[in-house]
Amino acid sequence: MKALLPLLPLLGALAFAAPAQASEAIVKKARCVACHAVDQKRVGPAYKEVAAKYRGDKAAPAALFDKVRHGGSGNWGQVPMMPHPADKISDDDLKAAIAWILALD
Structure with missing residues (x-):
């Protein structure tokens, strides 16, 4: 057991890196990156802007889920966000x- 102690920070980093990489792959596969980027505005807001706007808002995950599913406009400018049904991105992938x-800094 003591032999594993020096590896704990590395194992912890790997545990967090895998879900982050998987979630980034999800947004690429669903083509969200056509309109969004992590740290720069494109057609839509940067993901980091979204994270900052909704930081601490417990209702944000459900509200964003609905926004992606049904689309809409007015929150980030005049260009509407098109709806993205479950055949484009599954419920589980969208939640991830x-x-x-929302975890981006």
Whole structure:
């Protein structure tokens, strides 16, 4: 057991890196990156802007889920966000992507 102690920080980092990489892959596969980037505005806001806007908002995951599913406009400008149904991104993948976005600093 003592032999594993020096490895704990590395194991912890790997545990967090895998879900982050998986969630980033989800947004790429669903083509969210056509309109969004992590740290720069494109057609839509940067993911970091979204994270900052909703930081501490317990209702944010559900609100963002609905926004992605049904689309809409007015929150970030005049360009509407198109709806993204479950055949484009599954419920589980969408929830994982939203959690990843909201965790960005």
